[in-house]
Amino acid sequence: MPHSTLPPLLAKFNHLKTHRPAPSSFRVLIVAWLLFGCIGSVWSFASPLMSIPDEPAHTIKAAAVARGQLSGTSSGVQGAPLMVQVPGYIADLNQHVCFAQKSNVTADCATPIDSSDRGWRTGKTSAGNYNPVYYGIVGLGSRGLSGETAIYAMRLISTWMVAFFLAAIFAATASLRRFHRPVIAASIALTPAVFFLTGSINPNALEIASTGAVFASLCAIAEQTASKVRLSTLLLVVFTLSASVLAHTRPLSLLWLAIAATAAVLCFGINASLRTLAQRRFQVALLIVGVSCAFALWWVVSAKSFESLLAGAPIPAESAAVAMLDKTVFFMVEYVGVLGWIDTMPPPAALYAWVLGFGAMLFLAYTARPLRARWVMVLLTVTVIAVPTALQASSSEQLGWIWQGRYTLAMVVTLILAAGIATRFRPFRITPWTKSMVRWGLVLGGLAHAYVFLEGLRRYTIGIQDHVNWTEMFEPLWQPPGTWQVLAVIYILLLATCGSFLYRLLTTPPAQARQKLIAPLQPPLSR
Template identity: 70%
Template sequence: MQIFKRQALAPKNSRSSSLNQLPSPVRVLVTAWLLFGCLGSIWSFASPLMSVPDEPAHAIKAAAVARGQFSGSSSGIQGEPLTVNVPGYIAHLGEYSCFAQKSDVTPDCSQQIDAGDRTWIPAKTSAGNYNPVYYAIVGLGSRGLSGEPAIYAMRLINTWLVSFFLASIFCAAASLRRFQRPVIAGAIALTPSVFFLTGAINPNALEIAASGAVFMSLCAILEQSARKTKISSLLLVIFALAGALLAHTRPLSLLWLAIAALSAMLCHSAPALFRALRDRRAQAAVLAVGLSCSFALWWVVSAKSFESLLAGSESIPADVAAVEMVDKTVAFMAQYVGVLGWLDTQPPVAATYAWVLGFGAMLLLAYTSRPVRGRWAMVLLTLTVLVIPVVLQASSSEQLGWIWQGRYALAMVVTMILAAGVTVRFRPYKVTPWGSSLLRWSIVLAILAHTYVFLEGMRRYTLGIQDHVNWTEMLEPLWQPPGTWQGLTAMYLLVLAVSGLCLHRWLTIRPSAPRPAAADRQPRQDGYSEPAADLPASSKVFRQDSIDTRSGRAER
C-alpha cells in the first residue's frame, strides 16, 4: 500500500544531500483506484438489486444499447417512458423493487430473478433516448451472463470505471506543488452518497467523478504551465478521458463540464492558459474533448433527451416550485451526504453534521483565502449549486411536477469542495505533533461516519426502519446480502482503515530539505515565487508557504 516514492533530491554539490519523500502521482492513482474500487464493490453487493433510484430504467437501457438499440421508440407524449426490446429477465427488473420508497419493507418481498427468461420482449425505460456511450460500457456486463450475475457484472463495471476517475482526482492533486489541502478537500468531498452511487447502475456516479477529475486535472495542468515546466502526459490523458466521458453521461453533463473547466481556469492566470494551449499534446486533449462534446450536443438535440423525463408529481406553478427549492437548499445536504435507497433512508444525523462541519470549514477557508483570484471560482460554483437547481426545477414544474433530487447537483457540490481545497492551498501547512494528531482523529471520525451510514443502510434492508430502535435485531435479519451484512461491514471498515492510514501518511510528510534563504527566492511574473534554481526540487515544493502568502497579496 505504498503511495510514496523515495527519491534522491540533491546532487553532491547542492545545499542539501538529504532524502525526501514525495507522492508519486502514478502510485496514488493505482492505490486510490484499488481502494475506491473495493469500497464501491462492497456497496454493489450491500445494496439490494434495483434498490438505487431509477436503477431498473438504467439497467434496461444499458442492456438494450449493448444489443445495438441506441434509442427507444416513443409514444410522443411528454413524461412517458420509451420502449426497447431486451431479454425477459431484464425487462422485468422493475418488478423486483417492491420495497422501493417503503423503508419498513425489506427486499425479501422480491422473488429471485429468473436467469432462464431470455425471451426478447418490450420494456419501458425513462432513459430510452439518453446518450448511449455510458450504457454501451456498462451494458457489456449483460452479454454472456444472465440473471443476477449479469446485474452484478454491470454494477461492478460501473464501480471500477467511476473509481478510476475518483482516483484521478487524487492523482491530479498529487501533481500540485502544495497538494495537502486539495487532498483534504477531496477526502471531504467523497461522501457516502458518492460511493453508494458508485456501486449501482446509474450514470450519476460517473458524472460526479468525471466532473471532479476534469477540474482537478486542469488545475494541475495550468499550474505546471504557469511554472513553465513540461505538462504531465498523465494529466492530459486524465483530462481528455474525463472530459470526453463526462459529456456523455447525462443531458446536464455538458453544462457541468463547462462550469468545471471554467472554474479551473478562474483559479489560474490567463498567461498560464495560453501557454498550455501552445503545447501540441494539450491541443490534442482539448480537441478530443471538443469533438466528444459536439457529438454529445448533437445527440441531446436530435434524440430530444429532455423529452422523456418522467413526471414526478402533479403540476406545480413555476413560482411556487422556485420558492420551495430555495427553502429546501439546506435540506438537500442530507442527500449530498447519503440518502440511501429510493430516497427512503435518511443518513444518521451525526453523519450529516460531520459533513456539514467539513463542508463549512472548507468554504469558510476558501472565501477568506489569498490570492483573491481563487474566490471567483468559488463564487461561480456556489451560484451553480444554489441557482441552477432552482431554475431547472421551476422551468419544468408545470409539466412534470417535482423532479429534482439532491444527487443531480452532487457533481457540482463535489467540484465546489475541490475548488475550495485548491483555493486555500497557499495557506501555510506545517506538520506538527498537534496537527498530526488532529488529522489522525479527523480521519478516525470520518471512518466512523462512513461506517455509520453503511450500517444504517444494512439495518434498513435487513430489518426495515421500524417505529422502534432495532439494532440488536439485526442478528436475526429478514434479508441478507451476498456475503452477509456482517462480512460486508467488516470488509468496508477494513478498506476505510487502510485508506485512512494512507491518507494520514501522505499528509504528514516531513520535508527534510532546508528552508531557502530570503536572498535565494526569485519572484515570477505569474504571481508565484520560487526558490533559486540550484536548490533541490523538493525544497521548491514544500518550502513555499510564507512566500506564496505574500505573493498572493500582490495578485489582488
C-alpha cells in the same frame, strides 16, 4: 566549511531521510483506484438489486444498448417510458422494487430474478433517449450472463469505471506543489452518497467523478504551465478521458463540463490558461474533447434526451423556484447520503461530520488569498444554488417536481475541490499537532462512512422501525451476498486502509519545506 556547523547539518540530513519524497501521481492513481473500486464493489453487493433510484430504468437501457438498440421506441407522450427489446429477466426489473420508498420494508419482499427467462420481451425505460456511451459499456456485463449474475456484473463494470475517475481526482490534487489542502478537500468531497451511487447502475456516479476529475486535472495542468514544467502525460490523459466521458453521461453534463472548466480557468487566471492553450499536447487533448462534446450535443438535440423525463403533477414556476431555494440547505442531507429510493436518511452524527467538514473548507476558502480564488467560490456557490432552481422552475409546469439533491453532487464536489485549491497557499506545517489533527479527522471521517454503510445494511436486512433495532440485525430477514457481517468487516478494513494511505500522504512535508531544509547541504556536497 567550519567543523562546528557540520553536526547540525548532518542532523538535518538525517532528519531528511525520515521524510518521504513527494507523492507519485501515478502511484496515487493506482492505489486510489484499487481502494475506491473495492469500496464501490462492497456497496454494489450490500445494496439489493434495483435499490438505487431509477436503477431498473438504467439497467434496461444498458441491456438494450449492449444489444444494438441505442434508443427506444416512443409513444409520443411526454414523460411516457420508451420501449426496448431485452431479455425477459431484464424487462421485469421494474417489478422488483417492492421496498422502494418504504424504509420499514426489507429487501426479502422482492421475488428472485428468473435467470432462465432470456426470451425477448418489451422493457420500459425512462432513460431511453439518454446518451448510449455509458450504457453501452455497462451493458456488456449482461452479454453471456443472465439473472442476478449479469446485473452484478453490470454494477461492477460501472463501479470500477467510476472508481478510476474518483482516483484521478486524488492523482491530480496530489500532483500540485502545495497538495495538502486540495487532498483534504478531495477526501471531504467524496461523501457516502458518492460511494453509494458508485456501486450502482446509474450514470449519476460517473458524472460526479468525471466532473471532479476535469476540474482537478485542469488545475494541475495550469499550475505546471505556469511553472514552465513539461506537462504531465498522466494529467493530459486524465483530462482528455474525464472531459470526453463527462460529456456523455447525462443531458446536463455538458453544462457541468463548461462550469468546471471555467472554474479551473478562474483559479489560475487568464494568462496561465492562454499559456496552457499554447501547448501543442494540450491542443491535441482539447481537440479530442471538442469532438466528443460535439457528438454529445448532437445526441441531446437529435434524440430529445430531455423529453425522456417522467412527468408529474404540474407546479407553477414561481412556487417551484421558491421551494428549491427553501430546500437549498436541506439538500445537504442528500449530498451526504440518503440511501435507497430517497427513503433512508443518513444518521445525524454522520451528517454533522460533513456539515463540519464542508463548513470548514468553505470558510477557509472564502477568506483565502489571493482574492481571485474567492471569485471561483462565488461562481460555484451560485451554480449550486441558482442553476438547479432555474432548471426546476423552467420545467415544473410541464414535468412537475423532478429535482433531487444527487443531481447537484457533481457541482458540490467541484465546489469543495475548488475550496481546497483556493486555500492551498495557507501554510501547512507538519507538526505533532498537525499530525494529531489529521489522525482525528481521518478517524471521524472513517466512522461516519462506516455508520452510513451500516445504516444501509440495517434498512434492508431488518427495516427502519419505530424502535431501535440494531441487535435484531443478527436475525436478518434478508442477507446480501456474503452476509452483511462479512461485508461490514471488509468495508471497515478498506476504510482503515484508505485512512492509512491518506495519513502518509498528508504528513509528507511540502516540497518547499524539504528544499529549504536541504539547501544548506548543497554547496558543500557540490564541492
